[in-house]
Amino acid sequence: MQQTRTVELGTGLFVFLGVGALFFLTTQTSNVQGFTGDSYTVTARFENVGSLAARAPVTMAGVTIGRVAAIDFDPDLLDAVVTLRLNSRYDRIPEDSDASILTAGLLGGQYVGLTPGGSEEYLADQSVIEFTQSAVVLEQLISKYLFQGGSE
Amino acid sequence: MTQWFFELVYTLRGFLQTFGAMNLFFLRIVSYSPRAIIRRFPLVIRQVYNSGTLSLVLIMVCGFFVGMVLGLQGYDNLSKFNSEDSVGTVAALSLLQELGPVLAALLWSGRAGTALASEIGLMRATDQLSAMEMMAVDPLRRVVVPRFLGGVVSMPLLAAIFSGIGIFGAYVSGVIILGVDGGVFFSQMQANVEPVHIWQGIIKSCVFGVAASLMAVFEGYNSIPTAEGVGRATTRTVVLTAIAVLALDYMITAAVLALTD
Numbered sequence: 001m002q003q004t005r006t007v008e009l010g011t012g013l014f015v016f017l018g019v020g021a022l023f024f025l026t027t028q029t030s031n032v033q034g035f036t037g038d039s040y041t042v043t044a045r046f047e048n049v050g051s052l053a054a055r056a057p058v059t060m061a062g063v064t065i066g067r068v069a070a071i072d073f074d075p076d077l078l079d080a081v082v083t084l085r086l087n088s089r090y091d092r093i094p095e096d097s098d099a100s101i102l103t104a105g106l107l108g109g110q111y112v113g114l115t116p117g118g119s120e121e122y123l124a125d126q127s128v129i130e131f132t133q134s135a136v137v138l139e140q141l142i143s144k145y146l147f148q149g150g151s152e
Numbered sequence: 153m154t155q156w157f158f159e160l161v162y163t164l165r166g167f168l169q170t171f172g173a174m175n176l177f178f179l180r181i182v183s184y185s186p187r188a189i190i191r192r193f194p195l196v197i198r199q200v201y202n203s204g205t206l207s208l209v210l211i212m213v214c215g216f217f218v219g220m221v222l223g224l225q226g227y228d229n230l231s232k233f234n235s236e237d238s239v240g241t242v243a244a245l246s247l248l249q250e251l252g253p254v255l256a257a258l259l260w261s262g263r264a265g266t267a268l269a270s271e272i273g274l275m276r277a278t279d280q281l282s283a284m285e286m287m288a289v290d291p292l293r294r295v296v297v298p299r300f301l302g303g304v305v306s307m308p309l310l311a312a313i314f315s316g317i318g319i320f321g322a323y324v325s326g327v328i329i330l331g332v333d334g335g336v337f338f339s340q341m342q343a344n345v346e347p348v349h350i351w352q353g354i355i356k357s358c359v360f361g362v363a364a365s366l367m368a369v370f371e372g373y374n375s376i377p378t379a380e381g382v383g384r385a386t387t388r389t390v391v392l393t394a395i396a397v398l399a400l401d402y403m404i405t406a407a408v409l410a411l412t413d
Binding site (some may be wrong): 028 | 197198201204205206207306312315316317319341344345346347349350353366398
């Protein structure tokens with residue numbers, strides 16, 4: 001009887017610890033944020049998205065308010081259509097806000113930064129952000145400086 | 153020259169025969185498993201205790217030290233690029249994807265796999281398995297299947313505990329001893345670890361659990377019924393498990409990378 005109890009207690013402890021570790025790993029080490037709630041999507045057109053990827057963060061004032069849902073190429077207008085999924089908690093973003101593709105650190109990943117405009121109208125589901133600024137491509141920047149240096 | 157050739161053919165034939173026998177053995181065990189879970193649940197629990205709970209201390213201590221080493225090595229190498237803040241990311245990614253499942257499987261095979269193989273082998277050597285057959289008790293269902301299931305259930309949990317404790321070990325050496333900021337340690341980790349990395353580790357540990365348990369019970373059940381045979385079965389268990397785990401590790405990694413790209 002005593003031995004059975006030890007086995008049961010030990011097994012219980014082991015399974016409890018194992019499931020606890022799995023829970024810790026799945027919730028605490030990865031970037032699955034509490035973003036399963038309501039969200040709305042807006043689109044923005046960019047001339048060049050650089051190395052922006054799906055799931056990249058969308059930030060405003062440095063705070064992540066959404067994620068990039070999809071990036072598509074528009075064959076008619078020859079530009080990139082980026083779909084942004086924003087948290088419904090932030091539903092009062094001025095309609096004339098400006099979206100730019102920024103880089104975190106010198107070699108970090110790229111993200112979309114929103115800068116607020118002054119409009120009284122707010123972005124809603126399916127709205128389009130008019131003002132966008134493309135990603136800075138390092139090679140273009142370098143060649144620009146090179147040619148400027150040559151003309152002086 | 154011809155002698156060599158025939159020996160080679162003979163060895164290859166033996167290898168293929170063992171491999172085939174192992175696959176048939178596996179299919180039989182799997183087909184008995186659902187019934188064993190319902191009918192012989194206490195036996196399965198007992199084997200989870202034997203191969204899981206009793207390996208717990210070993211897994212936790214080893215996981216802690218592996219994590220400490222990752223923190224130390226990661227800090228030392230990353231500080232050359234001024235990016236010692238990523239030490240949490242490096243430790244978590246290597247533990248979750250590779251070191252947790254692989255080392256847990258290798259340690260399990262040394263701690264519990266050998267115990268299974270020698271236990272079943274000794275039952276064979278002392279005619280206990282034949283005695284069961286005489287009493288119309290199938291030793292495969294009564295002895296082998298619960299031990300196999302115990303290993304299969306234990307392995308993912310042990311690998312998760314290994315990774316969890318390992319991250320704590322990396323925190324101890326990286327943050328507490330070497331002075332990386334604790335918040336940065338976790339925020340960098342959370343920004344770079346994706347759910348697919350965690351799933352990869354869980355899939356790996358499940359596959360390794362099946363492979364390692366199968367090797368142990370197969371070698372024990374088919375051991376030569378002498379003292380030397382039992383010893384040889386124990387050795388073969390560890391050797392085969394190590395080879396199988398590392399080869400499967402490569403295959404699963406390649407498959408996951410191909411599927412996620």
